[in-house]
Amino acid sequence: QKTTLNLWNNQKIKYIVATNAFGMGVHALHVRTIIHTTFPLSPTNFVQEVGRAGRDGQSAESLVLYACADIRELLMIVDTKPDSLEMLAVRRRREHLDRSKKKIFAMAYTFEESYQCQDPEISECGACDNCIRHITDNIIWCDISIDLLRILDTVDKLLRFTNDLETQLVTFGRNDIVDVFIKANNKNTREKNLTSLWTNESDDMNNDTVNILIQTKSMCLHAIDRLCLEGILAQKVIIKPMWPGSLALVYTSNISEIAPNARQKIGKKLWLEAFKPSKKRTDIKQ
Missing domain, CATH: 3.40.50.300 (P-loop containing nucleotide triphosphate hydrolases)
Structure with missing residues (x-):
């Protein structure tokens, strides 16, 4: 050495x-x-x-x-850390782990950003990869508040759907929110009967997706993460043995509730997101 x-x-x-x-x-x-x-x-x-x-x-x-599996592994390490088990009472341990998990999610969210400068102290450093992409792609910043309110409406629908005794859906995660938000007719929505959440809507509501700025799965996931980090959506991370007595752990993440006054919190500020101009997206305006 x-x-x-x-x-x-x-x-x-x-x-x-x-x-x-x-x-x-x-x-x-x-x-x-x-x-x-x-x-x-x-x-x-x-x-x-x-x-x-x-x-x-x-x-x-x-x-x-890194990959998503790395983040899952880190959450498992944080959740099963021996020092935390020995040194903290149950309540303090849970608070400590929740803060640690939020930091990890915040780091993951930062690394997913494509355009926003990763130095929070200055508006634009002009040197990091994100700033360079910002300049070369000639991006436009748009307020996505309306889209975020629509995501809240989607979460509200899913919460009511899970509380319905006639449905078999007990919990739902980020991917379920995305599928309902973009009205994806895929295996997941068909098996969980999620298509019923929009098939009964009027034609005007079904065609309203053309006015939505967030139109891809990755952008929608990014927006959901942003709402979770802001405390507007509550995300419950569950880590448990794959089977009783197993050392192998299984990680799941569910959206459990909407924060009180969530819509007012969204309406109080601009929620800017970067968009790359294209001929297909004539709806994107500064």
């Missing part, structure tokens, strides 16, 4: 592969790129990892490679 570190410090070797413990106490000025092969366990870990690059004051690059 010492030999490898000396060779790397003297730039005899160009790359080094290490855990996130590497670099503590190491002040190397020549690091230009950090590649994270997994999603950082916490915001603190992420800051520590990226802090090893650009120590000479010059620009550096950080690349995070």
Whole structure:
């Protein structure tokens, strides 16, 4: 280990592969790129990892490679952390874990952004990937408040649907909201009879999707995450054994309720979202 570190410090070797413990106490000025092969366990870990690059004051690059499965695994680690079980009372432990989960979701939401500058202290740094895409794609910022209110209407429909004794749907998640919002006629909506939530609507309401800015699954999921992070939608994360006694854990995430005065909260501010102009989307206006 010492030999490898000396060779790397003297730039005899160009790359080094290490855990996130590497670099503590190491002040190397020549690091230009950090590649994270997994999603950082916490915001603190992420800051520590990226802090090893650009120590000479010059620009550096950080690349995070992750998948949704990584986030699920991190939530399981947070939920089953032995220290939390031993040191905190049940109520304090739950509050602590809920805060930790929200931080992880907030990090995931930030990394999903395509255009918004990832430096919250300045409006536009002009250097990060998001700012560069913002400039080259000539994006337009639009207020999606109306779309968010429609998403709330969709969630309200699903909540009433799950409370109906005649339906078999007990819980629902983000993908169910998306399918009903965009009125997708697929296996999921047919098996759960979700198509009934819009088939009885008037023709005017069925054709109203043309005036919706959010028209893709990814954009809708992003908007739902935004509502969850703002506390307008309550998201319940359930982590349990795959079967009794199993060490393998199963992760599910359900939307459980709408916050009081949710519509008023949406109406109190502008909810700007970036859109890339296209010939197909003539409805997008600044």
